[in-house]
Amino acid sequence: MTYSIAQAAERSGLSIDTLRYYERIGLVDPPARDSGGRRTYSDDDLGWLIFLTRLRTTGMPIRMMREYAQLRHRGAATAGRRKQMLFEHRASVRERIAELQSCLDVLDYKIAHYEQIEHTFVEGITA
Amino acid sequence: MTYSIAQAAERSGLSIDTLRYYERIGLVDPPARDSGGRRTYSDDDLGWLIFLTRLRTTGMPIRMMREYAQLRHRGAATAGRRKQMLFEHRASVRERIAELQSCLDVLDYKIAHYEQIEHTFVEGITA
DNA sequence: GTAGGAGCTGGAGTGCACTCCAGGTCAACC
DNA sequence: GGTTGACCTGGAGTGCACTCCAGCTCCTAC
Structure with a gap:
């Protein structure tokens, strides 16, 4: 099975321009x-993309x-190096997720704070 | 308690230049x-930073x-709007985390694949 | 045989978020 | 009172990852 650039773009989620760009820079x-x-x-090709x-x-x-x-x-001779790269990258992704999760906690806290304000406000009205 | 720009930079994790930049653009x-x-x-100020x-x-x-x-x-009049923004942002962060997690699965799979190759190689040697 | 649409190339332009710089001021220490 | 170091301003420059464009070619359908 082969694909035109438009089809490859659609299936990979990259734009046509990006496909040509990736090729130009050797990706x-x-x-x-x-x-x-x-x-x-x-x-x-598509799998790689x-x-x-x-x-x-x-x-x-x-x-x-x-x-x-x-x-x-x-x-194949470079498989070990590639594995190492993915290994390190995976660690950084995990860190990133943890970082996002901790920011989520802050957002939760802030949102809860706003909810409390709303609640107080309603009580003020109805009291 | 007050802080010099250098101290604010250190405590916020932003650079001195970024602090001035954020001020300039109204952040x-x-x-x-x-x-x-x-x-x-x-x-x-520091809390906001x-x-x-x-x-x-x-x-x-x-x-x-x-x-x-x-x-x-x-x-205070805009508290509802701000809460809404944070609410939507939180949803996008959650989506982002889910996306990263699913990419992690791909990385796990790839790494496992490399490990299998290594294993096969070792067996080839020792067999 | 021509009009239209997809694709081609090389190169310029864009948006984002900083980052750096020159030339100056200000307070403190020797 | 001179030097040092932190800070000031306005503006230019940077790095990243695309994105867009002009001017062209090539097939397809009418």
Whole structure:
């Protein structure tokens, strides 16, 4: 199965411009071209694109994604290094989640505070 | 208790430049000045700065923080609107956490995959 | 055979959130 | 009274990750 750039964009959630941009900066290998010179993405290409969106979503900078992509390009010999990268990245994502969770507590507290104010106000009215 | 800009920076985790920047764009009220024209931050100022860092950490754009700051400036009458903002923001933070969590699953899967490769490799050696 | 739409390239532009800088003031210490 | 260090202002510069554009080509459908 192959996909036009528009289809690859739709399925990966990246924009067409971003797909070309990622290719230009070496984040994705140049996909095959059809007889008219248009990009045709394979299922493998798409899998990689989708994986990249996960890394992006979790805040990995492009510079690091590129490093990962380059290791991947060098084959099985770099598997350990890649695993190490993902391992460290996973730790940072976990930290990030913990950080967000602790900010959630602050938001909960603030919202509760506003609710208390509302409640006091209503009591003031009805008392 | 009052704080110099350097102390406010240290305690809020923002840089000195960022403190002045936030003031310039209306995210924080201009703090008092000492006889020499230097900023002196109050405990209240500091509390607001720290709250802003929570909003920032959770990904609230400056434009929205400014909106919140403006409502806050208009006093108790806007409490409902502010609560609403925090309420919506909290929902988006929760979504963000869920998103990260689901990406974590992908990372776990990938890492497990690399571990399996390593394992296979070791077996290949020792067999 | 032509009109329309998708895709192509190289390069410029954008939005966000800072960050840095030059040139100056001010208070304190030696 | 001179030097040092913290702070001041207005404005320019930075890094990141796209996003947009002009001008072109190439297939498809009428």
